[in-house]
Amino acid sequence: MESDGHRYIPMAQEKGAVCAVCEHEIEGGLPHAVVHWPGLANADNDLLFKLGRALRDFEGFPKGANVNFYDMLGQDHVLEKTYERGVEDFTLACGTGTMSFLLAERGYEVIGVDFSPEMLAVAAEKSLEGDGEAPIFLCQSMEELDLYGTVDACVCLLDSVNHVTEPDRLQQALRRVWLFLEAGGLFVFDVHTPEHLQSLDGGLFLDETDDAYCVWRTEYDPEEAICTYGMDVFQREGEAWYRSTEVHEERAYSIETLTEALRQAGFLDIHTYGDRRLDAPQAGEARVFFTARKPEEGLEHMR
Numbered sequence: 001m002e003s004d005g006h007r008y009i010p011m012a013q014e015k016g017a018v019c020a021v022c023e024h025e026i027e028g029g030l031p032h033a034v035v036h037w038p039g040l041a042n043a044d045n046d047l048l049f050k051l052g053r054a055l056r057d058f059e060g061f062p063k064g065a066n067v068n069f070y071d072m073l074g075q076d077h078v079l080e081k082t083y084e085r086g087v088e089d090f091t092l093a094c095g096t097g098t099m100s101f102l103l104a105e106r107g108y109e110v111i112g113v114d115f116s117p118e119m120l121a122v123a124a125e126k127s128l129e130g131d132g133e134a135p136i137f138l139c140q141s142m143e144e145l146d147l148y149g150t151v152d153a154c155v156c157l158l159d160s161v162n163h164v165t166e167p168d169r170l171q172q173a174l175r176r177v178w179l180f181l182e183a184g185g186l187f188v189f190d191v192h193t194p195e196h197l198q199s200l201d202g203g204l205f206l207d208e209t210d211d212a213y214c215v216w217r218t219e220y221d222p223e224e225a226i227c228t229y230g231m232d233v234f235q236r237e238g239e240a241w242y243r244s245t246e247v248h249e250e251r252a253y254s255i256e257t258l259t260e261a262l263r264q265a266g267f268l269d270i271h272t273y274g275d276r277r278l279d280a281p282q283a284g285e286a287r288v289f290f291t292a293r294k295p296e297e298g299l300e301h302m303r
Contacts, residue, residue, distance in 0.1 A: 033067040040071035052148050067148070093142060093160030097123030100135040103155070104128055110135040113145060142173035150182045156189035159287070162197075162250035165226060167261075170253075174265035181294040187267065188291050194252035196286040197227040211236040225252040255281070255288060267292035 033055040037043055052067040094100050094112030096119050104110045105128060112135050114120055120137045128134045140146060142156075142164055154177050164170040177187055201220035208214065213234040220227045229248040234241050255272055262270050274280065275287040 035067065035069045037069045037071055040069055043069070093156050093158075093163070094123065094135075094137065095119045095158070095160075097126055097135060097137065099155065099157055100137070101126055101128060104132040104135050105130045107132055109133055111147070111151070112137045113140050113142075115139065115141045143169045143176060145173065145176035145180060147180045150180055151185065152182050153186045153188065154181060156187075159190060159192045159250060161189050161191050161258075162253065163248070165249050165251040167251075167257075171261055171264060174261055174267070178266045178294055183294060184296045185294045186291060187262075187293070188289070190287050190289045191253055191258065192227075192250060193281075193285050193288055194225065194254055195284060197225075197250060197252045198222070200227055213241075226250070227252065258290060262290070262292045266294065268295050269293040 035051070035055075052069070055067045094114045095116075097112050100110045100112035100123065110133075112120075112123060114123075114137070117139055120139055123135075123137050138147075142160075156177075161170065164173055181187065198220050200218040203216075203218040205216040205218075206214070207216070215232045217230045218227060219230075227250045229246075229250070231246045231248070233244045233246065235244070236242075259270055259272075270290065270292045272281055273289040273291075274282055274285055275289070281288045
């Protein structure tokens with residue numbers, strides 16, 4: 001069947017779910033396997049994942065396909081969940097996408113995930129230099145990470161893990177990363193050390209350009225292990241200056257705490273490194289890097 005320059009090919013029908021392939025004849029774009037799935041809002045995510053993976057790798061798609069599950073919620077409302085081809089790497093808490101673009105320019109297929117729409121809006125305005133494929137950006141929190149496909153690696157940098165200030169939420173975030181990694185997949189992240197966050201207590205930092213001025217104050221609560229950053233930002237617009245205020249918090253996690261949390265999430269082969277060095281962290285380090293790997297044989301009970 002053809003309509004609006006697209007070709008629709010019925011493929012399969014099982015348990016009331018009809019699947020078709022949509023290929024754009026004019027642009028020769030990537031095929032989409034479109035699946036009507038009644039009750040999608042309450043569907044079993046594991047089942048969707050397995051079906052999405054099977055359809056993405058269907059022999060009729062030499063370059064793979066995106067798989068779109070949908071359900072009509074009303075005359076003008078559609079719920080869609082997509083298993084996306086090309087989800088072979090992603091960055092968690094990607095911010096404005098700088099690292100995502102650097103990875104993409106080196107040939108990786110990248111998905112950047114961040115909870116801030118404002119950060120992602122900045123990322124979306126950037127352009128890729130070189131021949132790589134531009135990153136895809138998703139607005140999600142770490143503990144609610146939801147990809148309909150597995151990836152080879154997850155990279156989470158610039159102390160983003162410290163910003164998850166509740167240990168239970170961090171544990172859930174680690175489990176979500178584990179879930180969406182391929183067997184043998186690698187998780188790389190860094191944290192500010194407790195010593196560094198403690199040293200910031202009572203600090204005052206200034207930063208200025210011709211059109212912006214930032215005052216940054218820090219306080220550390222040893223009982224809660226929380227470092228609070230209060231920032232006053234003054235920005236010039238024409239002849240006037242406008243003030244805005246932001247408050248951010250980071251939790252101090254010890255190497256031992258994070259190592260145990262990674263083990264509880266199902267990771268093995270856990271290593272720590274000094275600040276941008278490939279040797280063990282030393283006393284007084286400001287930043288520590290972690291690598292952890294999902295076992296080749298997945299620990300199914302951790303899902």
